[in-house]
Amino acid sequence: MNITIDREVLLENLNIISRGLPSKSPMPILTGIKFYVTENDLFMTSSNTDISVEVTITDSSLQIVEAGSTVVPGRLFIDIIRKINSKKVNLFLSDDKILIVKADRGEYKLHIMDPLNYPKIDFVPLENPLTLHSDVLKSLIKETVFATAQTEKKPILAGVNFVNSNNELIVTATDSFRLSQKITNIREYKDFNITIPNKSLDEMLKALDVYDGDVNLYFTQNRLLAQYRNVCFQTRLLDGSYPDTSRLIPDSFPIVVKFNKDELVEAVERVSLLSPRDKERDKEIAYSIIKLSVRKDRTIEISTNNTVYGDAREEVIPTFVDASNPITIGFSSRYLLEALKSFMSTEISLNLTGEIRPFVIRGEKDVNLTQLILPVRMD
Amino acid sequence: MNITIDREVLLENLNIISRGLPSKSPMPILTGIKFYVTENDLFMTSSNTDISVEVTITDSSLQIVEAGSTVVPGRLFIDIIRKINSKKVNLFLSDDKILIVKADRGEYKLHIMDPLNYPKIDFVPLENPLTLHSDVLKSLIKETVFATAQTEKKPILAGVNFVNSNNELIVTATDSFRLSQKITNIREYKDFNITIPNKSLDEMLKALDVYDGDVNLYFTQNRLLAQYRNVCFQTRLLDGSYPDTSRLIPDSFPIVVKFNKDELVEAVERVSLLSPRDKERDKEIAYSIIKLSVRKDRTIEISTNNTVYGDAREEVIPTFVDASNPITIGFSSRYLLEALKSFMSTEISLNLTGEIRPFVIRGEKDVNLTQLILPVRMD
Numbered sequence: 001m002n003i004t005i006d007r008e009v010l011l012e013n014l015n016i017i018s019r020g021l022p023s024k025s026p027m028p029i030l031t032g033i034k035f036y037v038t039e040n041d042l043f044m045t046s047s048n049t050d051i052s053v054e055v056t057i058t059d060s061s062l063q064i065v066e067a068g069s070t071v072v073p074g075r076l077f078i079d080i081i082r083k084i085n086s087k088k089v090n091l092f093l094s095d096d097k098i099l100i101v102k103a104d105r106g107e108y109k110l111h112i113m114d115p116l117n118y119p120k121i122d123f124v125p126l127e128n129p130l131t132l133h134s135d136v137l138k139s140l141i142k143e144t145v146f147a148t149a150q151t152e153k154k155p156i157l158a159g160v161n162f163v164n165s166n167n168e169l170i171v172t173a174t175d176s177f178r179l180s181q182k183i184t185n186i187r188e189y190k191d192f193n194i195t196i197p198n199k200s201l202d203e204m205l206k207a208l209d210v211y212d213g214d215v216n217l218y219f220t221q222n223r224l225l226a227q228y229r230n231v232c233f234q235t236r237l238l239d240g241s242y243p244d245t246s247r248l249i250p251d252s253f254p255i256v257v258k259f260n261k262d263e264l265v266e267a268v269e270r271v272s273l274l275s276p277r278d279k280e281r282d283k284e285i286a287y288s289i290i291k292l293s294v295r296k297d298r299t300i301e302i303s304t305n306n307t308v309y310g311d312a313r314e315e316v317i318p319t320f321v322d323a324s325n326p327i328t329i330g331f332s333s334r335y336l337l338e339a340l341k342s343f344m345s346t347e348i349s350l351n352l353t354g355e356i357r358p359f360v361i362r363g364e365k366d367v368n369l370t371q372l373i374l375p376v377r378m379d
Numbered sequence: 380m381n382i383t384i385d386r387e388v389l390l391e392n393l394n395i396i397s398r399g400l401p402s403k404s405p406m407p408i409l410t411g412i413k414f415y416v417t418e419n420d421l422f423m424t425s426s427n428t429d430i431s432v433e434v435t436i437t438d439s440s441l442q443i444v445e446a447g448s449t450v451v452p453g454r455l456f457i458d459i460i461r462k463i464n465s466k467k468v469n470l471f472l473s474d475d476k477i478l479i480v481k482a483d484r485g486e487y488k489l490h491i492m493d494p495l496n497y498p499k500i501d502f503v504p505l506e507n508p509l510t511l512h513s514d515v516l517k518s519l520i521k522e523t524v525f526a527t528a529q530t531e532k533k534p535i536l537a538g539v540n541f542v543n544s545n546n547e548l549i550v551t552a553t554d555s556f557r558l559s560q561k562i563t564n565i566r567e568y569k570d571f572n573i574t575i576p577n578k579s580l581d582e583m584l585k586a587l588d589v590y591d592g593d594v595n596l597y598f599t600q601n602r603l604l605a606q607y608r609n610v611c612f613q614t615r616l617l618d619g620s621y622p623d624t625s626r627l628i629p630d631s632f633p634i635v636v637k638f639n640k641d642e643l644v645e646a647v648e649r650v651s652l653l654s655p656r657d658k659e660r661d662k663e664i665a666y667s668i669i670k671l672s673v674r675k676d677r678t679i680e681i682s683t684n685n686t687v688y689g690d691a692r693e694e695v696i697p698t699f700v701d702a703s704n705p706i707t708i709g710f711s712s713r714y715l716l717e718a719l720k721s722f723m724s725t726e727i728s729l730n731l732t733g734e735i736r737p738f739v740i741r742g743e744k745d746v747n748l749t750q751l752i753l754p755v756r757m758d
Contacts, residue, residue, distance in 0.1 A: 073688055076652060083649045098689065105694040106649060111687070270462045270485060273455060308490070309452055310477065315484040 001068025020053035129216035200235035272333035339371035380447025399432035508595035579614035651712035718750035
């Protein structure tokens with residue numbers, strides 16, 4: 001193997017490859033990046049067993065002197081290419097143990113691993129894709145993934161559920177205290193019901209970061225392949241059936257209050273500085289509990305009481321109120337803030353049904369996006 | 380106590396006060412900020428016992444309705460003022476247990492502490508200052524403080540030594556493997572020899588960050604007070620006598636090599652990606668050992684050998700070489716990088732005396748700044 005390539009082209013592709021590269025692995029060879037060079041193309045592959053990534057480089061700057069394959073120490077190789085500032089990089093195998101990286105006046109001799117030991121990765125066949133624009137896919141992920149469970153108690157909740165039912169794509173995440181759901185119409189496609197691990201979606205978001213164009217999605221029973229440009233990003237899917245959440249979202253709301261989103265976010269952030277941490281629900285995450293009251297005079301108060309440090313109270317002027325009776329609900333400020341930040345709308349509405357019944361947040365301009373939060377009982 | 384003040388003025392002063400504010404303390408009252416309001420002025424004080432900071436606010440935006448004093452929970456108060464976006468803030472004591480912070484439509488009731496329990500802080504009397512411009516003081520700190528010892532083995536080496544001898548200010552730091560020294564001429568001032576803790580200098584740098592003007596320094600046996608604008612920043616000094624380093628710096632060098640600083644930094648950063656970590660010297664810090672060779676043909680090679688990952692080699696073209704014989708020295712790349720970054724010069728010189736003798740780095744435009752590094756034996 002002996003190739004020369006523009007450093008920037010190589011680095012850009014390594015940034016995508018890094019999304020599937022573990023820093024440690026029970027299979028040490030997976031900490032390496034596999035290079036496979038044919039007469040015309042360079043393939044690079046990474047895998048942490050959950051996620052596998054492959055890029056195919058046919059860039060005009062790629063000069064192939066000799067085909068071949070190898071596995072290089074992944075993080076180290078990426079660090080070197082990142083720190084180099086030459087225009088071109090030359091990579092060649094001096095023997096079956098050393099890859100030489102040459103760039104300007106620098107020369108790096110890296111101990112390599114045997115490509116025959118790299119596990120064969122089965123990518124889903126490229127047949128019958130569901131095509132979504134990268135903007136749509138990125139939005140779907142950002143609007144939901146934060147609401148997945150971070151613990152291992154119910155493994156299926158650590159993923160986002162994607163259901164196609166008659167060309168209506170319903171994307172849902174819940175950790176059983178809150179729920180995010182976005183519904184989008186898609187082109188004619190067979191029904192499916194899959195759950196994608198949250199970590200895979202985080203990495204997919206990073207891999208798609210600067211990409212703007214169509215993404216082709218291919219499914220099997222237990223794998224999803226996202227293919228775009230020269231990239232194949234594959235993730236395993238979660239086993240098990242996702243809980244039915246269709247009846248959780250109320251469809252009528254006796255109380256509706258609308259706010260300027262930024263004003264509400266800022267008031268909640270300030271009040272939550274003093275909110276006590278409720279550690280009983282879940283020891284791994286600190287929940288900051290605050291109260292929201294719709295008062296008789298139709299003003300809105302956000303408040304918290306902290307026996308150690310003191311109390312906080314903010315009045316927020318709503319842009320619209322429809323409430324026959326005053327009401328006070330208590331909930332995690334972190335849940336509300338994360339939900340609010342998923343909206344692009346300037347104006348959002350809180351839709352309430354009762355003091356200990358789930359409430360729903362919607363945005364004027366965010367069609368079919370629902371954020372639901374379960375209040376806590378305030379005593 | 381009842382005052383109103385522009386939020387920005389208050390926040391700017393709190394940022395300085397925060398330099399002396401511990402997040403935890405064996406004396407819980409020290410986690411608070413002391414407010415002392417007279418008829419005309421607001422004084423705020425913080426102290427972590429090593430560092431004490433006091434600011435005096437007489438800003439035109441300060442309206443004093445009622446004098447008084449209190450101690451507020453420090454970090455929390457700063458966080459609230461930071462998050463508020465009103466123009467004005469009103470602070471008043473509702474009784475002897477609650478401070479009310481009012482800003483626009485927000486109200487915060489903070490549990491306060493008894494100012495009578497706040498320890499009395501003796502500031503050094505403001506007599507007979509040594510005046511340095513903030514730029515000079517900040518440079519002196521940045522050029523030396525990184526070379527102080529980070530461990531507690533020899534406590535005196537965890538500080539920077541400031542010696543005035545006949546109006547020549549000699550500032551020295553060493554962890555016994557390297558040494559930084561800067562000599563500056565100062566105005567007529569009595570001789571002194573003090574050692575300032577590195578952590579205090581780090582905080583002083585941050586306190587001085589945006590300040591541009593004269594700083595007055597006042598000394599006692601065991602304290603230093605830096606006074607500027609409306610700020611008093613005081614630190615304890617280290618006990619004990621600083622080792623005599625005057626004979627450590629060689630005064631003639633058989634080998635001199637000059638480099639473009641940035642080129643050398645980049646080559647060293649790349650090579651050190653592969654440098655093995657020498658953990659025997661000091662378990663707390665990983666030393667990356669690299670080699671620098673002046674070769675027969677007067678080219679310079681930076682290299683390292685790593686039995687696990689491989690070898691790295693960079694050739695750097697010097698701007699000047701004066702060497703009768705080839706030489707190879709080995710040293711910590713971190714020491715060299717930190718030393719190089721202390722220079723503002725574009726061109727720097729490495730001045731060598733022998734393979735295991737200290738070498739000295741100087742910069743064309745950095746008058747009287749010496750960085751010295753002790754090589755390690757290469758086997």
